[in-house]
Amino acid sequence: MKIYKKKFKEYIFSYNEDEEFYRRLFEAEQRSPQTFSLYVNTLDQEYIKRRQLYVPCLHPIWHPYISENTFFKSSSQNIYIVKHNRYSPEFIHEHEFYECFYVYSGACANTIQGKKRVCKTGDLCIIPPKTRHSIAVFDDSIVINIIIKSNAFHSTFFELFANNNALSLFFAYTLYKRTENNYLLFHTRSDEVICSLVEDIYIEFYGHEKYSDPLLDSYLLTFWAILLRRHEKHLESFLNTTHENLALPDILNYFQTHFMDITLSSAAEHFGFSVPHFSKLVKDHTGQNFTKLIRNIRLEKACRALKTTNLSISSICEIIGYTNPEHFNRIFKETFHMTPGEYRKNN
Template identity: 75%
Template sequence: MKIIKEKFKDFMLSYTEDELFYRRLYEAEQKHPETFAQYVHSLDKNFIERRQLYVPVLHDTWFPYISENDFFQTNTQNIYIAKHNRYSPVYLHEHEFYEFFYVYTGSCINTIKGKEQTCQTGDLCIIPPNTKHSIAVFDDSVIINVMIKSSTFHGTFFELFNNNNVLSHFFSHTLYEKTENNYLLFHTQSDHVIRSLLEDIYIEYYGHKKYSNSLLDSYLLTFWVILLRHHENHLESFLNTTHPHLAVLDILNYFQANFMDITLSSAAEHFGFSVPHFSKLVKDHTGKTFVQLIRDIRLEKACRALKTTNLSISSICEIIGYMNPEHFNRIFKKAYHMTPSEYRRIHKYG
C-alpha cells in the first residue's frame, strides 16, 4: 500500500491485522478472564507463528535479547521503522542496536531500568544498546519506533562529535564507554517540523525507491540537528557512568580531528599523560585500545568516502592514514567481511 503524506495520520490511526489480533486478545483477557484459557486454545497457532506474534501464555520467553544480525536482514539496511503494535503484550527486552520512539498521538507507558514514565504526544525517547526497556500501549495512541544500527551512529553521525551538545555527550558515553541503561527523553510537544520529518522517514522507508538507504541516512542526520536546534533544553536524561569527571568527549574529539597521523605518544603528550597511563585511561574508559579506536575512526571515514565519492580505493586509503593499500584491505575485510570494492558496490547506490 502506498502511503500518502496528506493521509498519513489516517493511515497510522487505522488498525493493522496484527493490532486487531492483539486487541481481541487483550479484551478477551480483560473482559472475560474466566474464559480466556479457552479463547487462547481456539487461536490459529499457524497464524501466530507466521506473523511472529507474541502471546505470553504460549511463549515462555520472547526475544529477551536481540542482536543486530538477527534483526537487520541485509547489510544495506541501516534503520527499521514501524508503528508500535497497539495492545501488544508488554515484555522487557534489550538489543544490540539503538532505538528511539516518538509519540505521534496519545500516550504510552515507557519503562526503563524498572522506572515507569508516561510519555505524551510529541515526546521522543532515545534508547541506546543494552538497555532493558518496554513500551505499553492499550488504547488508540500511535507510537512510531525507529531502530538504528550502532554502526550507523558511528558512520553517519560522527559530525555531531564536533559540537559540545547534549547528543554528542550522550553518544560519546553510549558509543565508547562501558555504560548501560541510559536514555534521553525530548519533549517536542507540537513541533510540526519534527513530526513532518518522521512522516517523511516513514514514507521513504516503505517506498523502497532508488537511493532510499542513502536518503534515509541524510534524513536521520537532519532529524538530529533539528531536534537539537529546537529542543536541546526540553529534555530529561539518565546517564549512568562511573567516570563522570573524565573528559572522554575531548579525547574522542581530538582523535576525530587528528586520526590521519596521530600516535599514542603524541596523544598522550597532548593531554599531559605518560604513554602507559594514557593507554590504560583510554582502555578503562572506552573498553577499546588506542589502536582499536583509531582504526574504527579511519574505517568510518573510509565507509563514508566509499558511499559518497568516486575516489579510488588507493586515494581513500591514503586520505584516512593508511599508506599500504593491502594492509587497508585486510583490516577492512576483517571488520566488514567484504573488500572495500564490494562495500562500495553494495552501499553506494543503496
C-alpha cells in the same frame, strides 16, 4: 507500499491485521480473565506462528535478546521504522542496535531497566544497545519505532559533534559508558517540524524507491540536527531526572564558552550549587572531573587554532587560558604524544 503525506494520519491511525488480533486478545482477557486460557486455546496456532504474533501464555519466553544481524536482513539497510502494534502484550527485551520511539499521538508506558514512566505526544526517546526495556500501548495512541544500526547511529548522531564539545561528552557518556537506565528523552511536544520529519522517514522507508537507503541515512542526519537545534534544552536522561531544574545542556555549553577563566567554584556559584555537589554532578554526567573536562575543551580549541590559523603557539596558549607556555606544551605532549609545533606541521 505507497503512503501519501496528505493521508498519512488516516493511514497511521487505521488498524492493521496484527493490531486487530491483539485488540481482540486484549479485550477477551479484560472481559473474562477466568476463561481467557480457554479463549487462547481456540486461536489458530498456525496463523499465530506464521505472523509471528506474541501471545504470552503460548510464549513464556519471547525474544529477550535480539542481535543486529538477526534483525537487519540486508547489509545495506541501516534503518527500520514501524508503528508499534497497539494492544500488543508488553515484554522486556534488549538488543544490539539503537531504538528510538516517537509518541506520534497520545501516550505510552515504557520501562527502562526496571524504571517505569509515561511518555506523551511529541516525546522522542533514544535507547542505546543492551538496555532492558519495554513499551506498552493499550489504547488508540500511536507510537513509531525507529530501529538504527549501531554504526549508522554513530556516523550520523555523533557526526554533529566533530569538535568533541562538552555536550557531545554527555551524549557519549550516556549512550556508551553507563550501563544502567540508559536513555535520552527529548520533549518536542507539538513540534510540527519534528513530526513531519518522522512522517517523511516513515514514508520513504515503505516507499522502497530507488536510492532509498542512502536517502534514509541523509534523513537521519537531518533529523538529529533539527532535533538538537530545536530541543537541546528540552532534554531528559536518567542522569538528570533526580536533579530538579538541572539544565544540563546549559551547564555544558557554559563550560564551552567560559573555558578561558572558569573555575569549579565560579561555575558552581553561577548555577547555585555547592562546590562538592557541583563537582559530583559534572563527574556523574560526563564521566570526567571538572579539571579534566575543561582541559580537554582548551586542548580542542588549541588544536583547531593550530590547524586553521597562523597564530604563534604562545598566542594560542594565552587565548585558551594558559598563562604558562611550558605548562601548555607539557600537557599537549602528554595528551597527543607530540608538541604543538609537530601537530601543526602534521595537520
